[in-house]
Amino acid sequence: MVLKVKWIDFKSQIDKYIIEGEVLLEKYKSSRSEEEFTELKDAKQSWENTVISFVKKSFEPEHINFAYEFKAQKGYNLGMKLGIDQKIKNTIQALKDEINGLDYYLKILFISDAIVRPDEIDLNERENLDTEDILDLILSKLYDLYKDGKYHSIKWILEGNGVKLNHGEDWDYGRMLENRGLIDSMNGREVNAKLKLEGKYAIEQSRKAQVTDYTKISSSDEELKALIEGVLKEVEKLGIGQQIIFDEFDELRDDIPKLSKKSFGQLLKSKLGDLIAAKALDKTLASEIFKQFTDQILPF
Numbered sequence: 641m642v643l644k645v646k647w648i649d650f651k652s653q654i655d656k657y658i659i660e661g662e663v664l665l666e667k668y669k670s671s672r673s674e675e676e677f678t679e680l681k682d683a684k685q686s687w688e689n690t691v692i693s694f695v696k697k698s699f700e701p702e703h704i705n706f707a708y709e710f711k712a713q714k715g716y717n718l719g720m721k722l723g724i725d726q727k728i729k730n731t732i733q734a735l736k737d738e739i740n741g742l743d744y745y746l747k748i749l750f751i752s753d754a755i756v757r758p759d760e761i762d763l764n765e766r767e768n769l770d771t772e773d774i775l776d777l778i779l780s781k782l783y784d785l786y787k788d789g790k791y792h793s794i795k796w797i798l799e800g801n802g803v804k805l806n807h808g809e810d811w812d813y814g815r816m817l818e819n820r821g822l823i824d825s826m827n828g829r830e831v832n833a834k835l836k837l838e839g840k841y842a843i844e845q846s847r848k849a850q851v852t853d854y855t856k857i858s859s860s861d862e863e864l865k866a867l868i869e870g871v872l873k874e875v876e877k878l879g880i881g882q883q884i885i886f887d888e889f890d891e892l893r894d895d896i897p898k899l900s901k902k903s904f905g906q907l908l909k910s911k912l913g914d915l916i917a918a919k920a921l922d923k924t925l926a927s928e929i930f931k932q933f934t935d936q937i938l939p940f
Contacts (some may be wrong), residue, residue, distance in 0.1 A: 752800030766802035
């Protein structure tokens with residue numbers, strides 16, 4: 641399964657659906673009547689159908705299992721006759737779960753290279769990684785998910801990144817990393833893991849040691865200015881065009897004639913980092929922007 645629309649556009653649309661769901665929560669959280677309950681159910685159903693339709697059609701082949709995965713949390717009625725207050729409470733909780741599920745879906749998709757950005761990785765190379773490389777890949781992706789504090793399926797991570805598994809290998813990888821003191825794991829039907837502080841530190845040290853290659857930055861001042869213009873149009877189209885973004889890129893554009901490729905790349909990285917810190921850009925969009933100029937993915 642591969643995403644067939646641009647990741648930026650897909651994420652932007654899902655973010656809008658999340659906001660729409662939160663608006664429904666706010667509108668109906670104080671509902672008490674049977675009529676309001678009916679309105680809530682209908683509005684929730686319409687929202688669910690819209691989300692499911694968009695997600696299914698955004699993948700090749702269609703993500704036909706998404707509807708089941710998305711609505712799996714809805715079973716709150718235990719067969720008893722419930723009062724209207726409890727019915728509303730259960731429906732509100734189911735809606736909250738679905739909103740949270742969408743937010744998590746974006747996080748796990750973002751770290752799934754083989755689904756979201758298959759043209760940017762060597763799939764054959766991923767299929768032939770040795771054991772140490774696979775362990776490094778697991779740690780790297782868990783690092784990108786570290787802030788949510790949750791446990792994540794090692795099997796999901798590897799398959800989403802183009803690694804084919806034999807039966808039970810995800811358990812073996814999890815045990816190896818746990819024995820090294822780098823992860824905590826929870827074992828159920830699958831092995832789920834999150835980084836320990838030692839694992840977080842190991843990845844940070846590894847990434848600091850990596851040298852960014854700025855050689856693919858264009859030598860043409862006009863091409864760089866055109867790329868900046870394109871970025872600003874994309875930001876404006878996504879509806880996040882805060883003035884600080886335009887100011888930072890205007891400064892970058894003015895500095896182009898006096899910067900080497902390396903200096904331009906370092907300044908771009910610095911400005912994107914500042915915009916993330918100011919909450920004007922999220923890390924996903926900043927990484928996409930950096931790639932447009934350097935042809936490299938930079939995990940901010």
